[in-house]
Amino acid sequence: MTDGLLSLRAVSKSYWRGAHELRVLADVSMEMSAGEFVAVWGKRGAGKTTLLKIVAGLEAPDTGTVHFAGRDLADMSESAHARLMREQVGWVRRAGPRSDLSMLDYVALPLLVEHGQRRARSRAYDALARVGMSECAGQRWESLSDGERALVGIAHGVVRRPRLLLVDDPTANLGVREREDVNELLRSLTGEEQLAVLMTVPGMPAAMGTDEIKVLSGGRLLAQPREPAPQTNVIEFPSRERSA
Amino acid sequence: MSAKHAVLGLVIERPGYGYQLAQRLEERFGASGFAPSGVYSALDQLARDELVRSAGEMGAGPARRAAPRTIYEATPEGVDHFESWMLASSSTPPLRDDLHMKISLCRPRNVPRLIDMIYGQELACLGRLRDLSRLAEEDRAGGSREWSVMMRVLARDAEVAFWNARIEWLQSARELLEQLREEPDRLSVVRPADRLRAC
Numbered sequence: 001m002t003d004g005l006l007s008l009r010a011v012s013k014s015y016w017r018g019a020h021e022l023r024v025l026a027d028v029s030m031e032m033s034a035g036e037f038v039a040v041w042g043k044r045g046a047g048k049t050t051l052l053k054i055v056a057g058l059e060a061p062d063t064g065t066v067h068f069a070g071r072d073l074a075d076m077s078e079s080a081h082a083r084l085m086r087e088q089v090g091w092v093r094r095a096g097p098r099s100d101l102s103m104l105d106y107v108a109l110p111l112l113v114e115h116g117q118r119r120a121r122s123r124a125y126d127a128l129a130r131v132g133m134s135e136c137a138g139q140r141w142e143s144l145s146d147g148e149r150a151l152v153g154i155a156h157g158v159v160r161r162p163r164l165l166l167v168d169d170p171t172a173n174l175g176v177r178e179r180e181d182v183n184e185l186l187r188s189l190t191g192e193e194q195l196a197v198l199m200t201v202p203g204m205p206a207a208m209g210t211d212e213i214k215v216l217s218g219g220r221l222l223a224q225p226r227e228p229a230p231q232t233n234v235i236e237f238p239s240r241e242r243s244a
Numbered sequence: 245m246s247a248k249h250a251v252l253g254l255v256i257e258r259p260g261y262g263y264q265l266a267q268r269l270e271e272r273f274g275a276s277g278f279a280p281s282g283v284y285s286a287l288d289q290l291a292r293d294e295l296v297r298s299a300g301e302m303g304a305g306p307a308r309r310a311a312p313r314t315i316y317e318a319t320p321e322g323v324d325h326f327e328s329w330m331l332a333s334s335s336t337p338p339l340r341d342d343l344h345m346k347i348s349l350c351r352p353r354n355v356p357r358l359i360d361m362i363y364g365q366e367l368a369c370l371g372r373l374r375d376l377s378r379l380a381e382e383d384r385a386g387g388s389r390e391w392s393v394m395m396r397v398l399a400r401d402a403e404v405a406f407w408n409a410r411i412e413w414l415q416s417a418r419e420l421l422e423q424l425r426e427e428p429d430r431l432s433v434v435r436p437a438d439r440l441r442a443c
Binding site for chain 2: 184
């Protein structure tokens with residue numbers, strides 16, 4: 001266990017379809033610190049979203065441990081676990097509200113119970129302003145572009161000022177400029193507010209500019225998370241081959 | 245593809261001397277495999293063709309005995325030549341990949357070694373993607389949305405997409421070979437018709 005914000009140790013998870021075991025995560029270990037921006041890429045069905053769900057406490061691992069801020073999630077009571085996740089972990093989803101809420105009320109939703117409508121709306125407005133979307137406060141989800149939805153989703157995820165933000169494919173369907181805007185925003189949140197961001201990406205272009213890229217393959221993370229490209233004798237890396 | 249047009253394009257963007265241009269070439273087209281010495285031969289050829297010319301010299305720097313460094317700029321003919329190249333059609337690159345051929349021609353006894361090779365290449369792809377990510381962060385730290393930055397994003401995307409597609413293909417190949425290794429009987433040659441009957 002390190003002093004990091006998040007630590008996964010040998011986490012495995014399977015789903016069962018009848019008698020058939022579908023191993024989604026196998027022996028996954030990773031660490032994250034405050035202010036770190038990490039992207040996870042894998043093919044469809046590689047286990048990216050399952051990884052986020054386990055970190056968010058929405059799924060329990062079959063084996064292995066998850067520590068958040070030094071605490072083993074498995075040792076916590078259900079209510080303490082729920083409170084920790086609610087207060088310190090934000091989740092950005094691509095799906096918006098199903099009801100006809102304004103974006104201000106949608107972003108305020110996570111605060112309503114504790115803070116009341118007036119204060120919740122005030123903080124929601126600040127969160128919308130932080131992502132550059134205050135002008136959309138009165139609009140409905142259906143009227144927003146994909147890029148605007150991604151930014152409002154981030155405002156919804158950070159309105160409680162969590163320490164860790166989980167972001168599921170935020171740039172899917174976005175053009176290059178919108179993708180760059182979203183990543184730049186997430187990067188600025190990690191820098192200015194020491195927010196840790198764990199983001200799944202639909203393709204590697206969306207992972208550019210992050211501190212760390214992790215690849216899920218067959219339920220496992222591809223090895224050597226922080227070392228430069230390996231120089232082994234089994235490969236010849238094209239960029240090392242020089243020709244005039 | 246030679247380094248000629250890449251070097252000419254860099255000189256048009258900003259004049260520079262050989263070593264600077266070699267560094268910029270590496271930054272922008274690192275994965276293209278241009279040798280640093282290729283910059284000097286490209287500059288010689290461009291100068292002979294009167295597409296670049298000297299715009300002055302820089303001091304020799306700390307190595308006093310070294311010759312002053314020539315700063316190159318593009319000539320009007322060079323700019324015209326570059327524009328013509330920019331507007332001409334581009335060819336589709338050939339897929340000539342050593343590992344691709346090995347997989348196509350491998351025998352069952354080669355499978356364990358091929359799995360190792362594929363894994364090594366996955367790691368190499370990931371290493372290159374991490375390098376590109378660091379470059380992207382440096383670009384982003386500039387905080388600019390100007391033309392040249394967006395063009396760098398697009399150029400980087402092309403390389404990122406290449407490594408992304410490759411790592412995805414490598415994963416699929418390794419998964420299949422690992423499955424086959426676990427089922428030795430399936431490594432024997434089976435005629436398609438027999439395979440269909442077995443389903």
